[in-house]
Amino acid sequence: MADFDGREELIQVARWDYDGEGIDxxxxxxxxxxAITGWIEAARERSLVADDVPEPDALSVATADAQGQPHVRTVLMRYLTPHGPGFYTNLNSLKGRDLAANPRIAAALTWPPMFRAIRFTGSAEELARDVVAEYFRSRPYGSRIGAWASAQSEPLERRAVLDERTEHYAHRWPDRGEPGDVPLPDFWGGYLIRCDEVELWAGxxxxxxDRLVYVRTAPGTxxxxxxxxxxxxxx
Ligand SMILES: Cc1cc2nc3c(=O)[nH]c(=O)nc-3n(C[C@H](O)[C@H](O)[C@H](O)COP(=O)(O)O)c2cc1C
Structure with a gap:
């Protein structure tokens, strides 16, 4: 038990009653x-017409290292097929190192104004290089150069060092306005979440x-x- 007087520490918050439609x-x-594509479409549509879901594809991703220490961060769900949801990142990042040691993963899409969330639980698998390459080519030039410049999750002495590295790579591969003007780094890739459980939560x-959970009973998409x-x- 934490050593504090809970009464003093209680946070005063506005309390909302979640009056979503629920799940039948x-x-x-x-x-x-x-089920999930219906909800994801609804969140994306809402992001176009309302200002309360600015990033419908923001995906909280939890990994754990070999010692069981969890780490959580937000990424963008930029891959979604019947094989599972996925995201792109630096393979040598903390999450990449966690997943190399322990492929178990959990992730959540949360849309508070819609009183909805989706939770995925399963194992991560690296996305095929041709899938990664196609996505990388679709990214803006600055993001492709940025992938080279950042040794994601490593300490950075000063911001200026990152700026210098960015300049270095921009000089090496100038912006020619073509998807292939910056090569795909070997250390940049993506992960597919092969799901064992998919939960739909409705406030x-x-x-x-309401919590309805699809539990895997057999192999399949x-x-x-x-x-x-x-x-x-x-x-
Ligand atoms: C809305 C949002 C979207 C993000 N999208 C990505 C992403 O798609 N890929 C990524 O590597 N990091 C993304 N980040 C940064 C991550 O949250 C995180 O800082 C980074 O991946 C390093 O995490 P790690 O050190 O745990 O590996 C995003 C952050 C936010 C807030």
Missing amino acids: EAMLPGDPWT RHSRQH LADHDAWRIERRQP
């Missing part, structure tokens, strides 16, 4: 793919939320009806 089992598809009144059973969990 009868309406829930038998495969997680149809309801008085904290009586997220779109495979026969690979999943649905379990309701207590809020």
Whole structure:
């Protein structure tokens, strides 16, 4: 137990009642793919018309190192197929090193104004190099140079060192306005989350939320009806 007087430490917060629509089992598809893509589309659409979901693809990703120390950070979900959600990053980063030692991973998309969240639990697998290369070529020039300049997660003595490294690589590979003007670094790639569980969480009144979890029962993709059973969990 933490050694403090809880009464003094209580944070005074505005309390919202979550009055989302909830989830009706009868309406829930038998495969997680149809369910999650419906919610993700709804969040992306909302981001276009309202200012309360500015980054619908922000994905919180938890990894743990060989000693079990967890690390969590936010990335962008820039890969989504029936094989799973995924993201791109520096393979030598802290998350990359965690995943090399321990491929177990968890991730969540959270849209508080919609009273909705999706949780993914499973194992990470590196995305194929051709998939990574195609995505890398689609990135803006500055981001492609930035991938070279940053030894992500390593200590940085001063900001100026990063600026110098950026300048160095920009000089080496000038912006010719072509997707291939900056080569793909070997240390840059992506991860696919092969899911064992996919949870849809919907906030309801008085904290009586709906939680419907697709639990894997057999090999198959997220779109495979026969690979999943649905379990309701207590809020
Ligand atoms: C909204 C948002 C999106 C981000 N997207 C990415 C991303 O797609 N890939 C990435 O490597 N880092 C991304 N970052 C930075 C990460 O949160 C993190 O700082 C970085 O990946 C290093 O994490 P690590 O040291 O735990 O490996 C993003 C941060 C935010 C707040």
